[in-house]
Amino acid sequence: MVPTWLAALIVLISACSGGGSQAASTDDLLVVVSAPMSTEPWIGAFIERGARLAIDELNAHGGVTTSSGSRRVRLTVLDNAGSPAKAAENARGAVDDHAAVLLTDGTGAASVAPITDAAHLPVFICFEGGDALIDPSRWPSLFRMAPANKPMARRLADYIANSRPKVGVISDDSTYGEQGREALLQAFKIDEVEVVADQKAPARSPDLTTQVLAARQAGADKLVVWASASDVIAAIQAVHALGWKVPVYTGPTGEDPLVRQRLAEHPEWLDQVTFVSFRMTSEVGPGPFEQFRAGYEAKMGVDLVGVRQDGKQVVQPPDWPMFSYDAVHLVAASLSESGAPGEPLMEALNKISITGANGDYRGYAADQHEGVNPSDMYFARFHGFVFEPVGDDPLSDTIPSVNQLQD
Incomplete structure (x- = not known):
């Protein structure tokens, strides 16, 4: 029997993986997910679903406020199949499509970083916890929103x-x-x-x-x-x-x-x-997570x-969808401050913070790109x-x- 969440994921990949397949305005802010949809479907699913929930919430309130006005948010989901080469290819596509942010499990981060650093495209690692993946002085575009x-x-x-x-x-x-x-x-x-x-x-x-x-x-x-x-x-x-x-x-x-x-x-x-x-x-207690869970299951269905x-x-x-969800909301808050994607957004991400889905603080500094408290x-x-x-x-x-x- 194919689990409900996996069947839904297969439909979503078919609908979203083409990049330009969704009707969209050129003013839309693009969020790209690059994850192992085919090789590690649970990981791919929780990154995609958390991001989609956050985007739906933002668009329900008119999108993201920027210096050029309110902008809706659009999602593209790409399969990296656990391949660093494919992850790098997806990152180049995100840059070419002028994405605002790239969400990934962490596959091929060392190959992705030179591409996204040059384009000032922030990348949020939502699963892999390798110590070598996060080094703001070397790879300023890489942020981790997952336990190390x-x-x-x-x-x-x-x-x-x-x-x-x-x-x-x-x-x-x-x-x-x-x-x-x-x-x-x-x-x-x-x-x-x-x-x-x-x-x-x-x-x-x-x-x-x-x-x-x-x-x-x-x-x-x-x-x-x-x-x-x-x-x-x-x-x-x-x-x-x-x-x-x-x-x-x-x-x-x-x-x-x-x-x-x-x-x-x-x-x-x-x-x-x-x-x-x-x-x-x-x-602060279970209240924030329970509220997030109720919203998640009402919108995305029970997994x-x-x-x-x-x-x-x-x-x-x-639990894991909270990371991509929080990443999208942090980017939205930082865009409202910076006014535009790219280098202004990168600078804002190093000083803006939000309260995450479970009540934890989410934020970074120029020399600290870990998003989960080590004591948690x-x-x-x-x-x-x-x-x-x-x-x-x-x-x-x-x-x-x-x-x-x-x-």
């Missing part, structure tokens, strides 16, 4: 260090996997966590038995998988095929609905899976995972197909659970 690997890896190392674990690490050969591995190894070294196995795999590998077995034979008692959702699935399947009772820790891809879809016949396998990510609700628990449909909460990382553990904040971490224990079941 470094604080996630440090929190994970701190979380498990007291048990003096022997860790097996599995990463894939994507930039997400390679940069996540680097952050993990640095964090484990700082916390003196012993890494007994360091295994690599091809991205979206169907079988990781060899890598999992190597970690088991090396004496690992915890398995950390920083890789695509497909690799997370393959690792969990291999763990159970080998009859190995080992806790599995992942990065944000552990939350990908694909993991639960592929393991639909074995919900109990997820009970030993914990992932590190950013907290959905902020210090059904495609599995059931306790007789109810499991719902994916719109938490851990969630699955209970069947639903995840909840863990109770054995001081920050996570203060975070309320978010409903993920629908009648």
